[in-house]
Amino acid sequence: KSIALVDIKGKEFVSDDYTNITPKIISYLGKNLHMQKNNPLSIVRQRIVNYFYSSFTQRGAPAFSIYDNLSPIVTTKQNFDDLLIPSNHPSRAKSDCYYINRGNLLRAHMTAHQSELLRSGLDNFLMIGDVYRRDEIDSTHFPVFHQVDGVRSQRKEELFPGQPDLEIFEPNYDKKNPHTFVNSIKDPMKQSCHTLEATKLMETQLKTHLISLTQVLFGESIKYRWVEEYFPFTHPSWELEIFYDNKWMEILGCGIVRNEILVNAGPTNSIAYAFGLGLERLAMALYKIPDIRLMWSTDSGFLTQFQNIDLNESVTYKPVSSYPQCINDMSFWLPENLTIDTFVSNDFYDLVRDIGGDIIEQVRLKDKFVHPKTKKHSLCYSIVYRHLERTLTQAEVNEVHKVIEKAVVDTFGVAMR
Ligand code: PHE
Structure with a gap:
């Protein structure tokens, strides 16, 4: 063993x-x-x-x-x-x-x-x-x-x-x-x-x-x-x-x-x-x-704003520029052994961040739902993507989103809707 x-x-x-x-x-x-x-x-x-x-x-x-x-x-x-x-x-x-x-x-x-x-x-x-x-x-x-x-x-x-x-x-x-x-x-x-x-x-x-x-x-x-x-x-x-x-x-x-x-x-x-x-x-x-x-940014546009400043100087961060968000939803049916109450959302968040990395700005639970006839449980999350230093294209976001969907299916045994 x-x-x-x-x-x-x-x-x-x-x-x-x-x-x-x-x-x-x-x-x-x-x-x-x-x-x-x-x-x-x-x-x-x-x-x-x-x-x-x-x-x-x-x-x-x-x-x-x-x-x-x-x-x-x-x-x-x-x-x-x-x-x-x-x-x-x-x-x-x-x-x-x-x-x-x-x-x-x-x-x-x-x-x-x-x-x-x-x-x-x-x-x-x-x-x-x-x-x-x-x-x-x-x-x-x-x-x-x-x-x-x-x-x-x-x-x-x-x-x-x-x-x-x-x-x-x-x-x-x-x-x-x-x-x-x-x-x-x-x-x-x-x-x-x-x-x-x-x-x-x-x-x-x-x-x-x-x-x-x-x-x-x-x-x-x-x-x-x-x-x-x-x-x-x-x-x-x-x-x-x-x-x-x-x-x-x-x-x-x-x-x-x-x-x-x-x-x-x-x-x-x-x-x-x-x-x-x-x-x-x-x-x-x-x-x-x-x-x-931003604390993890290695971008000079961020770090130079705090360079050589007097410790007690008051500094206001100026966003280098704000790039647009892309929001993609993900809804899935839970397997028989899970319910909307026992599904561990932190497990889901970790997986999303593991694959998406730092372009994941937010993950929000958008909807939970139990099908009245089949009694199947379903969850819908919105994933907000935003790069801190450039514009993301919808196409590249879709690609990342697809990889996350596959990992979610493999890890939790859910079925995408
Ligand atoms: N460890 C506590 C926290 O992380 C903070 C704390 C430290 C509280 C020491 C009391 C005494 O929230």
Whole structure:
């Protein structure tokens, strides 16, 4: 019996029933757009790093360490278990992540590195890199995007300097035997191990720091609001939204790190906050970049607009020109074993992007339909094709569309209508 292997950048993995990573996705590994000179993602990264370097110093040196070169191949333990994400949590679904096999995947968030860095003894650090998620296809979604995650930890003397009577932990939490404490998150205000004073002070610092960062990026007058959120790895948790382009847009998630995570990684006597922000969202808003695929452009008409600019200069992207769309529909009958509810649309989107590549601008579900007599299920998708740098002819689009149709038939066993 032969074992199927997946080769990822020269490293071999044994594939299994979870393997869903594709050659197209593997080709994005190592591109490191966040480190590419002139790429808007890299400019935003530098501005964020500068904010943390200049705002937090310890004995004259920057307090934050920066990790921007960690491998995106992680274990399910790193991406989920270490962060207390339950085994039945929807974010683990095969339909949402790029799995190499049951034990390994491309990280779905930079938080995947939090525990190992805490374990190595760090207390203040940023993790910056590419993350991978299966999602819909439109101008704001791409299977690869970039995040900056951060952790800031403090011990009693740092959080409450000169106030020895103030405590981080409730009296019944035993720092010597932290595993014996059952840490509850039932109280919406705080974790049961923490005092209210410590939690509130950390919450204030967290919000103050992230708002000043947002104001450094977008200017003092940026409109923002905090929204309560839930993350398995923080409590309490929030999202920050900014008012941009006439709507509220989420730019980051954050919260107070669950004490179990710190304890499992080592520190039993500190409290930490953590946050994760998306670089594409920030860059698109800051520079008015209309399509996320532009981040991957190697076209000089795009990159030269960000060349040698002063980091804090305000730049508005000028579309080189906008080329027309071609919209082709695809309708098909599902095979007996699938229904309009069990068909995994992310499987379809991945296949379309694998074959169509970067000329796929959008895929929209146009219609679902159950035939009243035959009870057969049918789906219709509109595929919007647009090249960012030239006009596509209808003839060449039809050709690509035909190849996609054939692959859809072969892969899902559907019948084109
Ligand atoms: N990992 C979260 C996400 O990708 C963001 C986050 C990071 C939230 C750290 C809280 C703390 O959405």
